[in-house]
Amino acid sequence: MSDERPVRLHCFAHSADGVSVFDRWAQSTGPGVEVLPVVLPGGAGGHGGPRPVTHAGLLAQLLPRFSDPGPGPYVLYGHGLGAMVALTLTRALHEAGLPGPALLAVASSAPPCAPLATSVRTLSDDELLDVLGGRGAVPPASDEGIMLRAMLPVLRQDLELAQALDEAAHTPSAAGPLDTPLLVVASQDNPLAPAAIADGWRQWTEGPVRVRTVPGRHFFVRGARELPRLLGRACRVTRRLVPEPAPVS
Template sequence: MNEDGRPRLFCFHHAGAGVSSFARWQRVFGEHREVVPVLLPGRDARAAEPRITDPDRLTAELLDTLGPLLDRPYALYGHSLGALVAHTLARTVARLGLRRPDRVVLGAALPPHLPSPLLPAPFPPDHELLCRLVAQGQLPRQALEEGEDGVWHRRALPVIRDDLKLAGALRDTAGGPPLDVPVLAVAGHDDTVAPVTEIGQWRAYTTAGFALRTVTGGHFFVRDARLPGLLREELDGELDGATPPSPAAVRSGSSTV
């Protein structure tokens, strides 16, 4: 396929992160698909920009950044917070009559109607939030041991806090009609934050077919080199003319990669 006509894969990172998890994905997809990691404001190269916690501001940001890139077929992959971002973008382009994704892939994220252990109510103060994140395996124990003057408290925690606020707001605004594009949910076999049995409930959020896949690893399986291989296999099936799963052939089982 001519490089200028390659379909795109937009990738959205998890809370507190940047796009480093997707750095090697282009090698896996090669000339088949253009991988486009999407960096939200307030981190890495965009550290000086205000972070986003409001869904309306998020959709404005995404449309401004990605709107010109929706000129080709594309798919979305989002991990944890990124899955909620991808779901929101898919709903937004459908509402506005813009080109819709060929597939929405949601990794390591509970569907919005299920309570999330990462989003306690009310939201705790910094030290309690840090303790919870360490207990859940989201941050290393070093984050507690270094104290309030450490890098985790000063740099990482503010980003994570705002990202979790955004996640909560996206969950609260996720109502409305289901998507009419196929959805693939991916769960980590050992993920205790977003377990396989609950991730399967994303099937209620689409009328165009649903599939569930499991991979080895915990909540951060996005860092595993095998995930992009799975996605290439799934998405290349569409390029080769395979028919995406239909409502009459919804696959609710899972396969381990």
């Protein structure tokens, strides 16, 4: 393993959050994995520029970064909204005939067609918080409730993006369905994306699908150790299944 290039684990954070949630992941993913957070503009820790709110706008930022991913396998991981971003990018690479991830991993997210309000722009802050909080499933004084209110301005933009990505996901692809292996990670006590919905991801690829459950609530990505350990193991399995090409003599 030490003579091989590490598997690159590109990570997309949940809505409105920055990539700082992945700062300590390298300590837990284990050997042979390079953690590479992907920064989008307009959010916490993001660079300048407007927050993407359309399918085309998102891909205009991401596709150039992944059109030439370099040698060896890589993995895309998305948490919350990041799951839809990772799926969207994987589909776009597939449709463009470009090398896609050897594994797509998603967590803390319902599959496309989740019943979020279609009139997000017309909702008041309190109404939007009620929708985001699962109609009372997330108490306002809980850690999740406090975080949702603090992130509300960017959340509005991200919900607009989520709706656009959801609609695009249901547009048939001329390249046919994905066959990318998929790892779905659910958390045991997540009121925003209950573990029971994880099986709904199976319809989004014809490749093998594995569903795993870890301790935590919606923001279990913060400070979690079991999640990066799980992804690290998945990356090493991916390395064994997609070995480094032999050098040309």
